Amino acid sequence: MSSFDYIIIGAGSAGCVLANRLSENPANKVLLLEAGAKDTNFMIHMPAGVGQLIGTDTANWYYYTEGQPHLNNRKLFWPRGKVLGGSSSINGMIYIRGHARDYDLWRQLGLEGWGFADVLPYFRRAEGNENGDSAFHGGEGPLGVTNARKTNVLFDAFVEAGKQAGHPYTDDFNGPQQEGVGPYQLTIKNGKRCSAAVGYLVPALSRPNLKVEVKALTARILFEGKKAVGVEYVQDGEKKTVRANKEVILSGGAVNSPQTLLLSGIGSGEYLRKFGIDVVADLPGVGQNLQDHLDCTSIYECKLPITLHSQMNLFRQLLTGMQYTFFKTGVATSNGLESGAFLKTRPELEVPDIQIHFVAAMMRDHARTKSDRHGFTVHVCQLRPESRGYIGLKSLDPADHALIQPNYLEAETDRRVMRDGVRLVRDIVAQRAMDPYRGPEFWPGADKQTDEQIDSWIRETAETIYHPVGTAKMGNDPMAVVDNKCRVRGIEGLRVVDASVMPTLVGGNTNAPTIMIAEKISDDILGRAALAPEHVTIAEDRQGHAA
Known part of the structure; x- marks a missing residue:
């Protein structure tokens, strides 16, 4: 069995960031597993190709929800990226972080280190804005951002x-x-889409300590007792296993991450036993708290x-x-x-x-x-719906799409x-x-x-505008799946790092926040001190309070 220090499941917005940051140290041996293919499709890189990518099954999981009780029982189409770059390779390229108050709410919910002042330096580190550095923006980061x-x-x-x-x-x-x-700012650079794969993964591909496997569908995470030790995946019809010496990091997104956790025995014990899955950790919040725009x-x-x-x-x-x-x-x-x-x-x-x-x-x-x-x-x-839904299983086959019930309206x-x-x-x-x-x-x-x-x-x-989050949320309450460092509760060596960990949906598009989360957690994985908070004043702080 081959082994790596870190195994990252999912080469989407978060996975590409982590692959880059963790492999910067040549001593770290990193494996990135992606269920989709390489991002060679011309339409991915041409900004005007977004309509074809979202509306077809090209580089797209092409999910559907369950019937929506408050939308005439319609089953809604849910496009999600199935390719290097994940949904950042098929999205509308809008660069939005959400409102500063969204992150201050996370801090108020007990998530130390997640207020806006704490996350702003990571947004800035990620961003390569054509307007250059400022109190709110970064000018040298991997993610290209341009004016309309x-x-x-x-x-x-x-x-x-x-x-x-x-x-x-x-x-x-x-x-x-x-x-x-x-006007919106866009994740476009030199006339081309700047996906997480383009911004983060491509510059790292030449590193000998980073290996990327495509068309590699994760079947389950492997455990020894309460410790994650590896991953089982299927590639070209062959079942393969690989060992993680340090950590397994799940970055499959708000649909695939809870599905993988459930198939691996992490979730509500009662729910898992209905499928005959051995319970590794009884965490009832897995798949719950689904929010979308x-x-x-x-x-x-x-x-x-x-x-x-x-x-x-x-x-x-x-x-x-x-x-x-x-x-x-x-x-x-x-x-x-x-x-x-x-x-x-x-x-x-x-x-x-x-x-x-x-x-x-x-x-x-x-x-x-x-x-x-x-x-x-x-x-x-x-921007901030009160309705909540869930992700579940339809079968034990990881190739089968998950059950998606957003419960809109x-x-x-x-x-x-x-x-x-x-x-x-x-x-x-x-x-x-x-x-x-x-x-x-x-x-x-x-x-x-x-x-x-x-x-x-x-x-x-009504339809989705593609911002599902929350199905493996950070927190301290009984329904929390990960802590404020994205470590799965009660499990050693396993983190979830993607949009699923957001406790509440931010007021805007979710690609930039997901990249920020991965940037921030990469420091913790590597044992680095968090970047110092950066205090700025926003318009809603009418008394001059620094966010």
Whole structure:
């Protein structure tokens, strides 16, 4: 049996970070296992390829949820990355950290070392922002972050309309003021997607102490008593085992990590025994506490032929492809989603409770329904849902997809916020800045005005916007799966490091926070002191309190 010091399960956003940081020391022998393939698909690296990646099974687990009781029992499509880079190789490339208060809440929940001042230096260490170093940003990190390129006049028009509707403007959603309308920053560098694989893994691949195995599906973690000692995986139809001398680190994400824990005997003892699985550690929180951002899309026809619908023309696609291939310029360097907003549905709120993504195209059903006309889409999601779901097992076969039950819109508060978000979008799009472009409201349609009509439309059409977290949460309570250093409770030599450890969903996209978590935990694994806290003032700290 071959052996390594560290075995990392999953080459997604967290796994790539850990592979890089742990292998920096040539004395550490590191194995990275990835169930998917290499990230050689051209569409992964071209920003405009995001629609194909999310809407097809290319580099995608192509999950579906169970029927959703509050969404007309629909089974929702859940794309997750199955490739080097994980979901960072197929996501929308939006660089958002969430609100500073999200991390201060983690600290208040008893997670020492996870307040915003504690995590900010790790965000900055990860970030290679084209604007350079500042109090809020890093300029030299592996993760390339660039400003939106303003590839369509609609992006600026939406921002101007938001200002006309009375919302503040912010030029940096990751800076001192999140609330407002403005441009997004993107994980794009030199016209190409900067996934975690590109930013972190590629620079480390030449190290002789790092081995990467692709198409290697983890079957279970191996234990000697209460100590994790190795991993069993399947590759090319062959079952293989490998030993970990120091630690096994599970970085499979909010779906695959709890599934792997359960198959390995870590979870609710009662639940495991129903499947005939020997109980290694009775941790009832495994798979519970699932949270995700539900999303609904308001769609309008566009008066002018300026949207991405122009790219449906084969000749135009050829020209765009050539421009991108040879010059790394043009619309293919954009994700088609360059502006948005963080807004409050009620003025008394301290922080925004909805996020808006503006797309310069009609986009329905994760881009799987092709547009037949020019239009634009305004996504709105509730940032901090109260509804909770769970991940479970369907069988003992690790190749079978897990049971996914997000339980969207169970809470009445969630339904109200989504409804209010639709009305906020309508108010923005109705402003004069959108007059030259705004055509008829295609979806939900101008005839849907009452609470009941809007709620009915949301039940019929709402989908995920791809931010599941929380299924192996950090904490000190009985439902916590890992401690504040991401060590699995009651088990030696095993950590979970990915979005599943977030105790609560952050107010924004989850790729950057996941990378931050891996950066922070890598220091602890290596026995390094944590980076010193960095105190900054955010807009909501009205009394000058440092976050």
